Amino acid sequence: MTSDLVSVRDDIRAGVTTARATVDGYLTRIHAQNSTLNAFHEVFDDESRAAADAIDAKIASGVPVGPLAGVPIAVKDNIVTRMGRTTCSSRILENYRSPFDATVIERLTAAGAIMIGKTNLDEFAMGSSCETCAWGVVRNPWDPSRVPGGSSGGSASAVAADLCAAALGSDTGGSIRQPASLCGIVGFKPSFGRVSRYGLVAFGSSLDQIGPLTHRVRDSALLYQCMAGDDHRDSTSAPHAVEDVVTGLDETPRRFRVGLPLQYRKGNAPAVDAAVMRAIEHFRSMGAEMVDVDLPLTDVGISTYYVIAPAEACSNLARFDGIRYGHRTQSTSARDLFDLYAQSRAEGFGGEVQRRIMLGTYVLSAGYYDAYYRRALQVRRLIKEEFDRAFTKCDVILGPTSPTAAFPLGGVTDPLSMYMCDVYTVNTNIAGICGISLPAGFDESCGRPLPVGIQLQAQAFAEPLLLKIAHAYEVAQGGRARIPASIP
Amino acid sequence: MSDANAPLSLDEVRHVATLARLAIHEDRLPQLQRELVAILGHIAQLQSIDTAGLEPMAHPLTLSNRLADDIPESAMPIADLLRNAPATEGDFLAVPKVLGGESS
Numbered sequence: 001m002t003s004d005l006v007s008v009r010d011d012i013r014a015g016v017t018t019a020r021a022t023v024d025g026y027l028t029r030i031h032a033q034n035s036t037l038n039a040f041h042e043v044f045d046d047e048s049r050a051a052a053d054a055i056d057a058k059i060a061s062g063v064p065v066g067p068l069a070g071v072p073i074a075v076k077d078n079i080v081t082r083m084g085r086t087t088c089s090s091r092i093l094e095n096y097r098s099p100f101d102a103t104v105i106e107r108l109t110a111a112g113a114i115m116i117g118k119t120n121l122d123e124f125a126m127g128s129s130c131e132t133c134a135w136g137v138v139r140n141p142w143d144p145s146r147v148p149g150g151s152s153g154g155s156a157s158a159v160a161a162d163l164c165a166a167a168l169g170s171d172t173g174g175s176i177r178q179p180a181s182l183c184g185i186v187g188f189k190p191s192f193g194r195v196s197r198y199g200l201v202a203f204g205s206s207l208d209q210i211g212p213l214t215h216r217v218r219d220s221a222l223l224y225q226c227m228a229g230d231d232h233r234d235s236t237s238a239p240h241a242v243e244d245v246v247t248g249l250d251e252t253p254r255r256f257r258v259g260l261p262l263q264y265r266k267g268n269a270p271a272v273d274a275a276v277m278r279a280i281e282h283f284r285s286m287g288a289e290m291v292d293v294d295l296p297l298t299d300v301g302i303s304t305y306y307v308i309a310p311a312e313a314c315s316n317l318a319r320f321d322g323i324r325y326g327h328r329t330q331s332t333s334a335r336d337l338f339d340l341y342a343q344s345r346a347e348g349f350g351g352e353v354q355r356r357i358m359l360g361t362y363v364l365s366a367g368y369y370d371a372y373y374r375r376a377l378q379v380r381r382l383i384k385e386e387f388d389r390a391f392t393k394c395d396v397i398l399g400p401t402s403p404t405a406a407f408p409l410g411g412v413t414d415p416l417s418m419y420m421c422d423v424y425t426v427n428t429n430i431a432g433i434c435g436i437s438l439p440a441g442f443d444e445s446c447g448r449p450l451p452v453g454i455q456l457q458a459q460a461f462a463e464p465l466l467l468k469i470a471h472a473y474e475v476a477q478g479g480r481a482r483i484p485a486s487i488p
Numbered sequence: 489m490s491d492a493n494a495p496l497s498l499d500e501v502r503h504v505a506t507l508a509r510l511a512i513h514e515d516r517l518p519q520l521q522r523e524l525v526a527i528l529g530h531i532a533q534l535q536s537i538d539t540a541g542l543e544p545m546a547h548p549l550t551l552s553n554r555l556a557d558d559i560p561e562s563a564m565p566i567a568d569l570l571r572n573a574p575a576t577e578g579d580f581l582a583v584p585k586v587l588g589g590e591s592s
Contacts, residue, residue: 095572096572097572099564099568099571192549193549206548232556235554235555236547299533300533302530303530303533303534306527306530306531318509321509322574323574323581323583324569324572324573325572325573325574327574328575336584336585337583337584339511340584341509342505342510343511345508345509345511346510346511346512349510354510354512355520355523355524358504358505358508358510358524359524359528361504361508362496362504362528365504371535372531372534375535375537377544378539378543378544379534379537379539381544381545382537382539382542384545414526415523416526416527419527430548431548432548432549433548460549
């Protein structure tokens with residue numbers, strides 16, 4: 001049976017177990033499972049054992065420890081760590097070692113968390129299946145012939161298989177929530193600006209956000225609480241004070257309104273629609289009011305996203321030039337700087353990353369900027385206004401996280417079809433609001449049971465309310481009754 | 489030239505690859521062209537939305553960027569910064585000749 005982060009933390013603190021025994025247990029499971037799942041690219045065996053021993057020594061001598069003392073956390077490999085390498089699952093950063101830790105790593109370490117390893121992702125976080133990872137595909141513990149989702153698929157697979165107490169991911173258009181949905185765990189994307197991105201390798205700078213992937217909602221709340229807040233090193237981090245989201249988590253709001261967009265009911269797998277219907281019944285039984293809301297631009301989200309995100313990505317990825325760090329071509333035909341840039345980049349970046357750089361370069365190029373980029377930013381304003389109107393009628397918006405459960409590896413080969421996996425998640429990032437994916441049952445129509453998720457979205461900086469409502473749903477639903485059959 | 493509904497020619501794909509500093513092999517260009525045309529065909533739906541008079545929204549928050557105070561701070565040691573460089577000479581990054589190359 002898997003253990004949630006708060007239980008692991010409490011057991012260490014109460015002396016039921018030690019941090020060292022906890023870490024050893026996770027390391028044993030990682031080494032048994034990772035050859036199948038490929039969730040981790042690098043595991044910090046020695047460093048995590050040493051960190052656990054240090055925590056145990058503190059506890060034994062009565063020194064106060066932080067709220068995450070001894071808890072092993074996995075880190076998506078696009079978040080920089082001094083320990084080990086940071087590759088973004090890309091050949092261009094195969095041997096990159098960061099000279100500094102990301103702010104989230106500093107804050108979690110200060111709270112006592114132990115970094116147990118780095119997890120695989122779709123290359124540079126561009127994908128929805130973890131099939132573009134340069135270090136091989138990641139597999140779903142519920143059915144290893146299927147994808148874990150992406151791009152934080154290594155983190156989702158690791159949490160679902162109980163290879164860590166929780167994991168960090170990043171979400172630019174659904175990259176925390178969609179893999180959480182496909183792996184049957186909780187995935188939380190905070191509002192834009194809420195968690196510092198200092199040390200997150202930039203993809204879409206107006207969209208990226210770091211967040212947790214966990215077993216339970218309270219785990220996500222605790223990790224969020226430890227990471228969130230202003231950071232002078234990230235000029236886009238919000239100066240607003242972070243409210244306490246842990247203490248009041250058990251208090252279900254007395255009255256709340258759940259918005260149901262008509263546009264979220266088209267083209268979903270039957271098991272996904274059924275999960276949303278069950279969630280509606282749970283919320284009704286809590287006394288919540290169901291209201292219809294209108295989000296007619298839902299279908300335009302993918303188009304808007306695939307202008308803005310590639311435009312930002314092609315600018316951000318211009319830094320990978322083979323000069324200061326990363327892969328440099330060894331080809332003798334690279335005779336001048338242009339050749340050196342172009343050949344290093346063509347050798348280092350995989351196909352999907354090159355496609356998005358091309359798309360971004362095109363939509364920003366002379367003659368097309370107004371028709372694509374400027375127009376997408378105008379539609380972005382309409383999408384934001386559409387959410388603002390919806391949130392005058394409701395507190396949270398309920399719908400599916402992903403239209404389907406996990407699909408087979410190699411099952412989606414056309415780039416545009418892959419992009420459509422994120423139809424319910426991209427607009428959250430476009431508008432900068434917060435969203436959470438919650439386990440909501442199983443699709444039993446594909447052989448092995450496959451998890452399906454529901455998503456709740458709330459206004460920017462409404463994390464306290466979103467997490468309370470998510471927690472109430474989790475309690476009503478009865479928690480996770482099953483664990484992946486492939487996991488001993 | 490700026491018709492968002494016009495299909496992307498192979499020459500344009502080649503030109504964009506040059507702008508993007510990607511040495512994409514000629515053999516791969518036709519497939520990349522097909523994929524980009526399909527994606528741009530989908531994105532063309534943005535053209536049907538009335539956006540007249542709307543201010544573009546570059547950023548989701550109404551926060552303004554904050555500037556750091558102009559106070560000198562200690563920087564990362566040069567050795568740490570050079571550790572990841574593919575080629576160095578002393579405290580410098582080594583690169584091929586900038587001037588005088590065949591295509592410069």
